[in-house]
Amino acid sequence: EDQVTQSPEALRLQEGESSSLNCSYTVSGLRGLFWYRQDPGKGPEFLFTLYSAGEEKEKERLKATLTKKESFLHITAPKPEDSATYLCAVRYSGGSNYKLTFGKGTLLTVNP
Amino acid sequence: EPEVTQTPSHQVTQMGQEVILRCVPISNHLYFYWYRQILGQKVEFLVSFYNNEISEKSEIFDDQFSVERPDGSNFTLKIRSTKLEDSAMYFCASTGTSGDYEQYFGPGTRLTVT
Numbered sequence: 398e399d400q401v402t403q404s405p406e407a408l409r410l411q412e413g414e415s416s417s418l419n420c421s422y423t424v425s426g427l428r429g430l431f432w433y434r435q436d437p438g439k440g441p442e443f444l445f446t447l448y449s450a451g452e453e454k455e456k457e458r459l460k461a462t463l464t465k466k467e468s469f470l471h472i473t474a475p476k477p478e479d480s481a482t483y484l485c486a487v488r489y490s491g492g493s494n495y496k497l498t499f500g501k502g503t504l505l506t507v508n509p
Numbered sequence: 510e511p512e513v514t515q516t517p518s519h520q521v522t523q524m525g526q527e528v529i530l531r532c533v534p535i536s537n538h539l540y541f542y543w544y545r546q547i548l549g550q551k552v553e554f555l556v557s558f559y560n561n562e563i564s565e566k567s568e569i570f571d572d573q574f575s576v577e578r579p580d581g582s583n584f585t586l587k588i589r590s591t592k593l594e595d596s597a598m599y600f601c602a603s604t605g606t607s608g609d610y611e612q613y614f615g616p617g618t619r620l621t622v623t
Contacts, residue, residue: 428609429609431611431612433614438598438617438619439616439617440513440600440614440615440616440617441552441600441614442614443611443612443613443614446610446611484551484552486552488609495540495542495557495559495564495565495604495609496542496554496557496565496567497544497552497554497612498554499551499552499553500551501550501551502551
């Protein structure tokens with residue numbers, strides 16, 4: 398059973414069409430939930446860290462929120478340059494002190 | 510802005526050969542990691558390293574793998590005898606003064622084993 402599940406697997410939006418990506422997790426003792434952006438053939442680029450339910454972080458057109466079971470990455474009025482794979486990862490007390498466990502990602506395509 | 514660098518960007522090797530992947534973490538960071546991503550699959554943890562020793566390793570990180578911090582700046586991953594299934598993108602990451610902070614990833618080394 399996957400510990401981190403992201404949905405949808407792929408999302409196609411028109412420029413300006415807002416939407417949300419979901420990351421649900423089944424681990425207990427969450428010690429951080431991380432959002433990364435990954436462009437093809439590149440390394441994950443850090444976006445946000447969330448530590449506790451109710452926490453929100455914003456950066457430009459992106460806003461991340463966290464509940465006890467899931468996180469959402471809201472994309473407001475996306476542009477074509479927002480096209481990428483968005484990865485969610487968790488760190489939890491049942492794992493090692495510091496390793497990240499990743500989901501499979503959501504491939505976002507924004508058409509002009 | 511400080512960043513993690515990795516060399517080479519692409520390594521092609523024959524099965525059974527040894528490879529060394531190199532990383533230069535962000536200069537004041539203390540925690541170092543290797544992850545890999547097989548094409549089309551998720552990013553998987555391999556090993557974490559702190560205070561000159563391995564903190565944790567995954568079941569993927571068997572006796573064929575080793576890590577080293579040979580000096581104050583480099584962090585290496587060695588695969589002693591490569592297999593076809595070792596073909597993947599290998600990412601180095603580092604974290605600052607606390608392992609609870611976000612990890613910053615390098616651009617990756619694409620390893621192709623033929």
